[in-house]
Amino acid sequence: MRPFSYDRATDAQAAVRAASVRAESHVAAPVQYLGGGTTLLDLMKLDVMRPSALIDITGLDPKRFGSVEKSAAGLRIGALARMADVADNKLVARDYPMLAQALWLAASQQIRNMARLGGNVLQRTRCNYFRDTSYAQCNKRDPGSGCAALDGHNRLHAILGTSDQCIATYPGDWAQALIALDASVELLGAAGPRAIRFAELHRAPGKTPHIETALAPGELITGFVIPGGPWRRSLYRKIRDRESYEFALASAAVALDLDGDNVRDVRIALGGVATRPWRSAAAEAALKGKPLDEASARAAAEIAFAGAQTRAHNAYKLPLGKATLVRALLEAKAMEI
Amino acid sequence: MHPERDDPGLTRRAVLTSGVAGIGAAGLPAFAAPPQAAASPDAKTGVAVKLRINGRDESLALDPRVTLLDALRDHLNLAGTKKGCDHGQCGACTVHIDGRRSLSCLTLAVAAQGAEITTIEGLEREGALHPMQQAFIDNDAFQCGYCTPGQIMSAVACVAEGHASNEAEIREYMSGNLCRCAAYPNIVAAIVQAAPKMRRG
Numbered sequence: 081m082r083p084f085s086y087d088r089a090t091d092a093q094a095a096v097r098a099a100s101v102r103a104e105s106h107v108a109a110p111v112q113y114l115g116g117g118t119t120l121l122d123l124m125k126l127d128v129m130r131p132s133a134l135i136d137i138t139g140l141d142p143k144r145f146g147s148v149e150k151s152a153a154g155l156r157i158g159a160l161a162r163m164a165d166v167a168d169n170k171l172v173a174r175d176y177p178m179l180a181q182a183l184w185l186a187a188s189q190q191i192r193n194m195a196r197l198g199g200n201v202l203q204r205t206r207c208n209y210f211r212d213t214s215y216a217q218c219n220k221r222d223p224g225s226g227c228a229a230l231d232g233h234n235r236l237h238a239i240l241g242t243s244d245q246c247i248a249t250y251p252g253d254w255a256q257a258l259i260a261l262d263a264s265v266e267l268l269g270a271a272g273p274r275a276i277r278f279a280e281l282h283r284a285p286g287k288t289p290h291i292e293t294a295l296a297p298g299e300l301i302t303g304f305v306i307p308g309g310p311w312r313r314s315l316y317r318k319i320r321d322r323e324s325y326e327f328a329l330a331s332a333a334v335a336l337d338l339d340g341d342n343v344r345d346v347r348i349a350l351g352g353v354a355t356r357p358w359r360s361a362a363a364e365a366a367l368k369g370k371p372l373d374e375a376s377a378r379a380a381a382e383i384a385f386a387g388a389q390t391r392a393h394n395a396y397k398l399p400l401g402k403a404t405l406v407r408a409l410l411e412a413k414a415m416e417i
Numbered sequence: 418m419h420p421e422r423d424d425p426g427l428t429r430r431a432v433l434t435s436g437v438a439g440i441g442a443a444g445l446p447a448f449a450a451p452p453q454a455a456a457s458p459d460a461k462t463g464v465a466v467k468l469r470i471n472g473r474d475e476s477l478a479l480d481p482r483v484t485l486l487d488a489l490r491d492h493l494n495l496a497g498t499k500k501g502c503d504h505g506q507c508g509a510c511t512v513h514i515d516g517r518r519s520l521s522c523l524t525l526a527v528a529a530q531g532a533e534i535t536t537i538e539g540l541e542r543e544g545a546l547h548p549m550q551q552a553f554i555d556n557d558a559f560q561c562g563y564c565t566p567g568q569i570m571s572a573v574a575c576v577a578e579g580h581a582s583n584e585a586e587i588r589e590y591m592s593g594n595l596c597r598c599a600a601y602p603n604i605v606a607a608i609v610q611a612a613p614k615m616r617r618g
Contacts, residue, residue, distance in 0.1 A: 086464070086481040086527050114528065121484075121523045122504050134481075136528050164517075188593020189580070190508060190571065193517040194524070324592035 081124050086114075088136045092145070092268055092300065095135050100270035100298030105290060107204070109297035113137045115160065116194035118187075119203045127213050128221055137300070138196070145302060146196075148172065154308040159198030159266075159301045163254070167192060176261065176306060177415075178314035178333050182253040185318045188325045198301035201255045201265075201281065201357075202293065205248035206327055207237065219245045220289040227289075235393040236329070239401070240354035242389055246289030248355060249327075250282065255357040256333040257316060258304060260349035266303040269296055278304070282356040310345070311335045312417045317408040318351070319400060328352030330401040332408035341371040341413075348409075350384060353401045360384040363405075377409040378402070466527050470495065471539030481527050486510045488526035489536060497537040497566045501595075508594035511567040512536050518574035537566035540573065549573050552611035553604075560598035568594045568604055576612045584609065 089095035095113070103109035112120060112131040115138060123129040137145075138160065146160040148169050155176070157166060166172055167183035187195065209215045209228040217226035229237050229247050237247040255278070263278040281293055295301075314335035320326040331351035337344040346367045349359045363384035370376055381402035388398050463478035468485075470493065477492055486503075489495040489512070501509030503522045510522040513535040540547040549572050552558070559565040571594045575581050580590035587608050588601070596604065 081482045084481060086525065088528075114525070117523050117525065117528070118505055118520070121525070125504065134525075138528070188508065189575070189578070189590050190511055190518050190520045190593045191505060194519050324589050 082127070082130050082132070084124075084131055085133045086136065087133070088139050090139055092137075092140055092302065095137060095140075096268050096270060096298055096300050098133075098298075099135055099300070100296070103297040105292065106295040106297050106299060107292060108290070111135060111298065113199075113300060115196040115199040116162070116191075118191050118195045119199060123204065123211070126211055128211060151305075153305050155306045157197060157304045157306070159303050160196045162193060163187065163195045163197065163200060164189060164192035166197065174312065176257070176311050176314060178257045178260065178311070178316045178335060179254070179306065181316040182257040182318075182333060185316060186253040197254065197304065201252060201258065201278075201301070202295075203252050204292070206251045207248035208233070210248055220248060220285070220292075223288070223290045230391065233393060234391045236327075237391060237394050238353060238355045239388040239390050239394055239397050240350065240358055240385070241284045241356055243285045243287065243289070243355075245287055246285035246355065247391065248285070248289070249352060250354060250356045250358075251327045251352075252357070253316065253318065253328065253331060253351055255282070256331060256349040256351040257314075258306070259357040259359045260314075260333040260335055260347040261306050261309065261311065262347075263304050263306045265301055266305065267295070267299050268302050269299040273302070275305070278357070279359065285355050309335070310337045311347075313338065313412055313415050314347070315408060315412050315415065317404055317411065319404050320352075330397055330404040332401075332405040334405070334408040334412045336372070336409070336412045338372070338413065341373070343367045343370055343372050346372075346409075348380070348384065348405065350401060350405065353385075353388075353397050362386070367409075372409060372413050374406065374410060377406045380409070381405045464527060467530055468493075468526065468534060469532070470534045471536060477526070479526055481525065483526045484522055485512070485514075485524040485526045485529045485534070486521035489521060495536055495538050499563055499566055501564065501567075506595075507564070507567075508571060509564050509567040511570040511594065513570060513574060516574075516577070518571050535570075537570055540569070547573065548614040549576070549607070549611040552607040552614075556603045556607040556610060557600075558603040558607040559596075559600050564594060564596045564598075568596065572604070572608045572611070573615070575608065576615045581608055581612045 099111040111133045114134045114136045146158040149156050163183050167180050173180040209218050210220050215228050217228040219227050238249040258278045264275050265278050267274050316333050318328045318331040328351045333349040335347040346364050348363045363380040366380045366383050466477045466479045468475045489498050499509040501507035505520050505523045511518050512521045515532045549569050575590050581587050587605050
């Protein structure tokens with residue numbers, strides 16, 4: 081690990097002022113926020129991230145930054161809330177089962193105890209060419225160097241939202257539930273607070289895979305707002321190489337509002353298969369107003385993966401991703417609420 | 418469960434350290450400088466770190482890069498906590514921070530100030546093993562033993578969280594602790610045995 085200075089923030093605005101330095105992106109900035117540290121310290125040990133200053137934000141006011149509260153706008157979850165606490169929150173589990181499931185199906189209890197939700201959505205890809213600096217080619221880690229995954233071991237890589245510069249999978253689970261529910265993100269920057277749709281937080285790799293989000297350097301995620309909705313019929317299904325403590329090969333976040341067998345409203349997001357949190361509005365549109373059965377679920381899955389581009393070792397994700405979505409839709413329909 | 422502290426005059430660690438120093442004295446290259454040299458406060462980078470571990474206050478001067486795991490093992494002679502992967506993937510370094518099981522390899526020592534930290538050395542009470550420690554012995558819940566301190570710390574928290582109501586739940590909530598000897602069936606059995614004893618207090 082390279083040397084860095086460590087400071088503990090007690091005031092969010094002061095922390096943001098100190099962290100708002102010139103940099104090409106928030107991940108390349110020399111000043112980084114330290115929450116649970118489960119991504120940042122890992123990547124610093126690997127020499128993938130090289131900040132010269134850390135600002136520990138875990139001491140910020142837990143009432144404002146770490147709580148779960150119901151409001152007129154829906155549910156507000158502070159960015160410093162721990163994965164384990166929100167996974168066990170009864171209100172979350174009752175009104176938005178997919179939000180709780182996407183948390184407890186992720187990581188291990190130790191990591192869920194440490195990791196905060198603001199950092200959770202910003203976790204970086206598990207692409208081994210990104211994480212291992214002995215590979216010279218990685219456009220995300222070293223812009224313009226190329227992509228070793230395109231013709232390398234790409235079994236775990238994305239098939240949706242890829243570019244000829246990067247096919248790294250976005251690894252997170254909770255982000256899929258957030259994008260499905262059209263959550264918004266509260267941000268605090270040098271110019272003050274703002275809010276954006278969660279769907280606008282992450283960028284597709286395109287020609288600039290090293291710029292992963294819409295965050296300015298020093299901009300701090302302070303909370304998430306999940307709109308109220310009839311989403312007790314929602315779930316998160318995750319398929320992986322081992323049963324627990326593993327990233328998704330394919331996953332589906334599904335929320336249903338049914339009128340008998342007919343779909344009044346539906347939300348669909350896909351994990352493990354895309355370069356960023358991935359909502360499929362086209363698959364949702366295909367189901368709305370129609371009866372949900374195996375045939376319509378399969379048709380929606382075809383639409384969800386219509387633009388998929390597979391590589392040498394990840395073509396299996398196409399049938400696996402579709403089957404995962406079909407299963408999630410039918411299991412959500414069968415839920416007793 | 419306290420091999421490091423059974424005999425303060427001749428601990429396993431002290432033997433290892435003096436053995437290495439002895440080689441150095443025999444004329445081999447000087448890489449065998451005593452480990453204390455690395456722990457000495459550096460006026461430029463060392464920062465004062467106060468930790469509360471197993472009910473005791475400890476004052477150290479550390480480079481901010483030192484993890485809680487390395488502070489325990491290399492600076493406080495608490496080597497019961499093990500370093501496996503050092504990247505948060507194996508669980509060998511599990512300790513309790515304010516009662517929550519956490520990975521000491523991904524926690525900076527400087528960031529753990531103000532918290533109540535419990536390690537495997539802090540589980541016993543007045544010389545008696547914690548029920549979970551005893552259950553691991555009774556159920557032969559280890560082979561090589563390297564993952565065991567992390568398994569036990571994780572298991573104690575698993576029960577305290579209320580995530581040990583049946584074998585399936587125990588397996589799910591213990592998945593952050595890998596055992597390359599695959600002693601998993603016996604680890605689950607040990608937790609099943611210890612859970613009611615812990616609940617009775």
